[in-house]
Amino acid sequence: MKTLKQIFICVFCLLAFAACKNETKDASTNSEVTEAETTANKKTGQAFITDDESTPTVLSIAIGSPDHTTLVAAVQAASLENALVNAGPLMVFAPTNDAFAALPEGTVENLLKPENKDALANILKYHVTPGNYSKDFLKKFKKLGQANNQYVKIDVVDGEPMIGGAKILGSVKAGNGIVHVIDKVLLPPTE
């Protein structure tokens, strides 16, 4: 009987302490949940900072170009926006819409399908070098290490650097690197 009473008292005390603790815990969990909910709805990252003073990033240059709507659609499909506004430096070889159109029929449509997201990302990353070099300076290179971990060859033909066989049509300096517009889509070598 005595023991029972003691147990009862102990349990009661324990409850009193536990209740005290639980109260604060509940409060903090609740606020965490609401916090997570509010942030999840926003598109966040460096790509979504408003900045009209800095030189546009390689991403904003591509978005602003009417000749690169296919490339931009592909970047968005592969969710690579934030990577392209990173401190880099990034040298982007940007195939024109015509270059994409020159691919065998159905290639682009196929790559844009959600199930091919990885393959698409791999191709896009093959167009990006960590670096920032002018067209002229590129003639000094024999190859470039691309962001998908493969190399692209550089040959100098008629005094012009050819990047994996593609010709540089023009170049735009970016805040975080440089965009070289090219006339061909670079396809990563298969192993």
Add this chain to the structure above:
Amino acid sequence: MKKRLTSTIAIAMIFAAFTSCNNSGKTNGQSGALSSNVAEKVYVAPGEYDEFYAFISGGYSGNLTVYGLPSGRMFKEIPVFSQFPTSGYGYSEETKPMLNTSHGFIPWGDSHHPDISQTAGEIDGRFIFINENNTPRIAKIDLKTFETTEIIEVPNSAGNHSSSFVTENTEYVVAGTRFSVPIPQRDMPIKEYKGNFQGALSFISVAPETGNMDIKFQVLMPGFNYDLSHPGRGKSHGWFFFTTYNTEEASTLLEVNASQNDKDFIAAVNWKKIEEYVNNGGGTMMPADYAHNVYDEHTHTATSTMKKEVRVVNPSEVPGAVYFLPTPKSPHGCDVDPSGEYIVGNGKLSANLTVHSFTKMLAAIEGEKFDGEAYGIPILKFEDVLAGSVEQPGLGPLHTEFDGKGNAYTTFFISSEVVKWKLGTWEVIDRKPTYYSVGHLTIPGGNSGKPQGKYMFAMNKITKDRYLPTGPEMEHSAQLYDISGDKMELLLDFPTHGEPHYAAAMRADLIKERSQKIYDLEDNKHPYAAKSDDDTKVVRKGNEVHIYMTTIRSHFSPDNIEGIKLGDKVYFHVTNLEQDFDVPHGFAVLGQNTSELLIMPGQTKTSVWEPTKVGVWPFYCTDFCSALHQEMQGYIRVSAANANTPLIWSMGEDIE
């Protein structure tokens, strides 16, 4: 018996359980049941912004720190009066002139009282001014770039303490001397202080567009200590008020000798009247020697000019311009309420707070209610200017701020508390402890016609057990209070850097929208700028070698340099070609005996290196700028003094 004991223990235990539960709530939040929402009040979620900027003086650090409220997070330390290793301020060739004075280069100052520029009595967030106490100077910081852009030395001053407060349209930033000195300075016995030393109150004009500072005039006052000051506003705009102590004019053991008089003074200066006198050619140009240092945003370079004269005015030349208001016991803070009617003298050795009335002051002047004079300056009768006093509010009042809702908040150093009291009725409404020995307090917009309320923070002198110990010296603690209700509520404790003598705070929106992201490279007019890799070169002029270098993610150009010789003075002029927000590059070379550099996008900065050893020495970028930051490096070859190594430089010559 045993049974009874057990149940008594049990009851005691239950009681203890509940009380301890209660207690823990109390110690966490100081306010009982609702304590849990205190955390919410200061919680700024990741990615969200603080509502207010707070600019807190760094005291003996010589700098100014920038905080967010209510989070208490520190965002930046702005170098002002001290060399600053983080950015190379005061070390780089471009910024060394900022620390030039008539006493030569001063590497470390003592910053005190920041004040934000105003338009029509409201904080406008364009500039912030701060005074250097030791070698008297006033600095201006541009709140577009958060850079110190101008420093003017104040001649005839010593212990520049009743500074740097602005008038309601930033017509003037005012700097009063704490220590009186011989004017002009001369070799004389210290004992002859009384009647011979003087105190200069300097009115520094601020150009409306550019903010350029110039000493318009100095009022040469009797040899008292001028402790703090504030401008009149609204109805009292055109006047400036200064507290004084040591009206005894003691030169030794001031802790005793300067506490003899029952009352010292608040000096009321009609600056509009003196300005008019000066504009009509009044006053005397006296020889002086003071530096005026200006930083040019286009050349990214500061220049220091020595000025040779200053206009001084003796109060007796302008009758009716200066009066003394008797104020008990060595007043410290001199604070004017938002309406401009009340002038609060915080007599640090007085048990009461003395509040003067501007209206009564004008009437007393009109009615010539004088109680004698001091050095020709009329002393107004205490009873005729007194609006009221707050009786026994605490011990050691120092400084008062206002919430714009008819309340005043005063710090009490000795009793370690902030007391809220009502203007007009002088009744104490609330008091809250501070931890410990509070100096100043700040309410956003506190020194203006329109305080922005919501928060008040108290800056303490003593920290002791508030944080984890860090040896004998602790950063000073500050406490943030919610002042939106009748009672103040302690929300947060946060460490401040150096010694915060004072702070200015304001709503973030005005500053945030204007904050600059980069410097335009096209606009860079630095004489040694290299705006593209084509501009890079190395030029020898005798034993001076100038390297025109560029940085961009992720290389220096040139990055291989040969032909430097022992005995050469090598100038690295580094231009950051980036035009991207928040991408500075750093520069450091092994054995660099000046300092590293941190160069903002579009800027050129210069570091001098005098190599002492033959060899091939690496240099590199010290700011993790990019994915290839670790590759951002170069080499410079140093040959013997008599070597014939040709001067050559390159970048990317041999790519595999």
